[in-house]
Amino acid sequence: MSGLSAGTERAGGGKTSSAAGRIAQNGVFERFARGGFVMTGIVHLIVGYIAIRIALGGSGGNADQSGAMAELVSKPGGVIVMWIGVFAFLLMGLWRIAEAVFGSASKPEADNKKKEAFHRVKAFSLAVIYFSFALSAFGFARGSGKSSSQQSAGITGRLMQNTAGKVALVVAGLIIIGIGGYHVYKGISRKFLKDLDGNTGDLVRRLGMAGYLAKGLAVAAIGLLVILAVGHAEPGKAAGLDGALKTLGAQPYGVILLVVAGLGIITYGLYSFVMARYARM
Template sequence: MIPGSDSNRTNPDREDHVSDVGTKARKARQSTAFEKAARAGHVVSGGAHLLIGYLVLLMAFGAGGASADQSGALARVASQPGGEIALWIGAIAFAALALWRIVEGISADPGDSVSDQLDERGKPLATAVVYVALAWSALSFAMGSGQSSGEQNAGISARLMESTAGTIVLAIAGLVIAGVGVYHVHKGATKGFADDLKKNPGKPAEILGVTGYVAKGLVLAGTGILVVTAAATSDPSKATGIDGAVTTLGSWPFGQVLLVLAGLGLGAYGAYCFVLARHARM
């Protein structure tokens, strides 16, 4: 290829297109209705985590039954009068928050460094994937086709373990989940979550943030470790998600105490989500 030829030059039409997409994304974020819909996603997430915390507490006192995870919380909502309507609303709110994060990532102007790109674009887009999954789960339960997360995770793990490459992918996934958990613990312990807020909401909210992020991080880290263990031992039954992590926690010495702490911690994270709904930078 000849240096300086048209083939080596930046395509101005492509640059204009990218710039236009970014401009439209920034305009979309100025919509008050869009912002309120996205904030509703935090409210729904808060309710879900409060319910998961409650299910963990039930497990601690031997009154469990439903999975102590996202699917268990959604199944509990679906079983109540008006539950399907609530799940439809929840699915829409999660989808709105996912879309907001996508728009946030697209409209960001982080500069040229890799760390800035990951922070300003990578984090919102990764978070969007989580909310898309939550929206899909809520929608599935609203339509009566929801399944236990533990059963789904174990099934997927079993299929991946049918090959060496799949086992490696599963192990990497476990390490990523554990890494996300460690990130949550660090964010809570260092009060890094304050950067997500428009202003300081006060000491009670700070306590909820520290407690909630650390608790959720520890549960996620435990979940990731179980996935890695499942891959290492070729036992897909260990890769059952958050429910499997808290069940394992309950089998340890002083397991009941640990489950109570986990339930209260996840509940604190749920309460903090209501703080996010009001004070998060959007």
């Protein structure tokens, strides 16, 4: 963890970054937190596989987080893997909370308040995502998992019952599109390399670029569908990643587009394994 030590020193001995460093350097904590990247990779691999399967006319399923988890627990040993995922996602969320509260030990921004604020907000947002993954994984591990696409449509339907809810949905859709755009920018500009500790080869750079580009476009599509759902008063359109991919598959040349999207999501899953090994913590 030389990168972490260097990051703590660059912080000028600041209490917040050193506190984050002590948390992340706990051996058990770090291993399970890195396991969150592994589980994220597995989920993306399965989502990409489901998308390609749908495109080629195979059996259905939800091409999203819940569909991937349902697919996983149906396999031998899948429930055990899911329980491991619960703890991995939970500790990854706690690590991100530590970054949000104490600041990043590996990427301190003590001399730039705007960047520091951005990184803290980003860390908190990622913590919320990982906690939601942990909650979803907990449900599937217990045998009571629910479809995230149906939940998204249900929440959208309730919010669309009044003007304030519709405004909130449009704002949320724009934010989601912005997040997708940031992923695309991060991939094209290779900014993701700053998240890694150590030398990276051409394969890692290509995986990162393709993975972030595919993930960004998929996320942006989700935001667009949320806005379209409000405009057409059809909450069913806001069905998350599953809805975005299936809408893509319904377009002209949809089979090709869905296969390409599936391969892109698989690429992001492979890059998540790189993050499990090289991510700065």
